[in-house]
Amino acid sequence: MAGGDFPPVAVATGRDREADEQLLKKQKPEPEQPQPQPAAEEAVGVNPLNPRYSEYDPKQREHVYTRFCFDPRLDLNKESPYGPMRHTHKTFGEGFPLSHSANILSVKIVSSDYGYPLNVYGTVIARDDLDRKCVYLFRRDKKNRQSITSEDNSLILTGPKRGLALCGSLFFEINLKVKDVHGREVKDERLSKGMLQINGIIRQTSNFEYGVETDMLVSMHSTLEMNFAFVRDAVEGTVGIRILEGPVDFHGKIIATTTRVLCETVLHDSRANGLLTAGNNQVMQTACRVVCVSVGEMLLVTVAPEGGDELSHHTVSSTCYASENMVCGNYKMQLKVTWSIVM
Structure with a gap:
């Protein structure tokens, strides 16, 4: 047999040919099935935070806390049962220590990746030192959205229902969404989601200057501005x-x-x-x-x-x-x- 020559191949019968075709089919690799694409948070790695309290923020490009995480026994969705005027008819002795508080003056979406107008729904929740349960400042569902036409519009606040007790810190959970913008649905309804904090300890010093303060939350697809005033005693x-x-x-x-x-x-x-x-x-x-x-x-x-x-x-x-x-x-x-x- 000359170098490079192949041995003669016999012509297969019909049955043998069918068997060979079946064998080739078995040997042929199966086409690859399309794999599900990883979510944005998976694409950047595993969430290093407790997923009960956090999620991936595409604007920050990292996992962030979006819920109060300091008490694992706390029911995060339970509303505070305490209302106003609880101590109206009670008498307290001279020198009784009073709690501090804060008045929430306005909450605005001052920047939006989607532009304006926006049909906004969702919640803004305060958690104070009384019980850390939900005290709603803003609460609307999809059927009762508020129209925001510009960065000057404030959310229509319907709370807090009582004075907020501030000894250590006030925590605010923001979870605002949009259903559609300019008549089209958006891929990510999360407009603003995250947490803000008012630290009462650093504001208790005697040289603290009273006035309107501003805190910002840059998250998801917007920038949120909260204006407030600290109240001593x-x-x-x-x-x-x-x-x-x-x-x-x-x-x-x-x-x-x-x-x-x-x-x-x-x-x-x-x-x-x-x-x-x-x-x-x-x-x-x-x-x-x-x-x-x-x-x-x-x-x-x-x-x-x-x-x-x-x-x-x-x-x-x-x-x-x-x-x-x-x-x-x-x-x-x-x-x-x-x-x-x-x-």
Whole structure:
């Protein structure tokens, strides 16, 4: 046999040929099945944090904490049972230590990867030193989204329902989503998700300067801005307004300010919240009704009916129960502030 020559090959019969074809099929490798693509968080590695409290943030390009993680026994979704005015009728001795607090003035989406307008839903939750359970500042589902048309729009806050107790730190969990933008669905509905913290210990020093403070959360597909004011030795004022005479529906704005930090806490704004209809006993259920002030401060409540030139300013002391009647535009109202310590 000459070098390189192959031996003669016999012609196979029909049955042998069929058997050979079957053998070739068995020997031929199976085509590769498409494998599922790894998620973004898997693509950058294993989550080094506890997955119960964290997830991957595409804007930060790392895993971040999105939930309160310091108490493994805590039910993260349980709402705090404590409301306002819990200690209104209790007496405390002189020198009783008071808790500090903070007033949350506004929460805004000041930058959006999706642009504007946005239809936002989700939650903003506060966890204070009283029980670390959920105190809602903002809560909307998909069917009740808020339209955000620009970076100047604030979320319509409906809380906190009571004064927030601040001894160590306040923690805030933000979980905001968008369903669609400009009529099209988005791949990632997570608009803003993460945590913010107000450290009360560093703010308790005697040389702390009071004023409006700002904290930012850069996460997911946006930048969120929270404006707040720290309140030392806080008492909680629950504002109630009753219509004595005039239209049942209120169109206008109701705001509260304190004498130490002249910043507005919006209790109601009919342009954002819609008209306010008096309920039982003609009492108006404002979106927010709790403001904290330091002992010795004054609380200024301003009622401004829409279209009217007259504003009614009423100042009440933070150390006493107050109820006053006022005439404001076409309305005669009774303003009542009920006080309680924060703890």
